[in-house]
Amino acid sequence: MLQRIAFGLIGLGVLVLIGWGARGFFTSSDVPLVVRICVGAIGVGVVVLVGIAVKDRISKGKKETFKEVDN
8 A cells, every 4th residue: 555655656756857847848948949849759659659558468467367376
């Protein structure tokens, strides 16, 4: 129970820091527009790939049957 709370707090903190840094990066006028667009595309691509991997893992986990395990 406490481990889930700890991981949740860590995850929340990481997401807030990433959001704060991304906001600063994408609103900065010092960074060229092309670089901001490319970094945004890479970020979206990584998020999509992670989402697909998690979805596939969850769906495969539901289909697995463990015949060797005795109840």
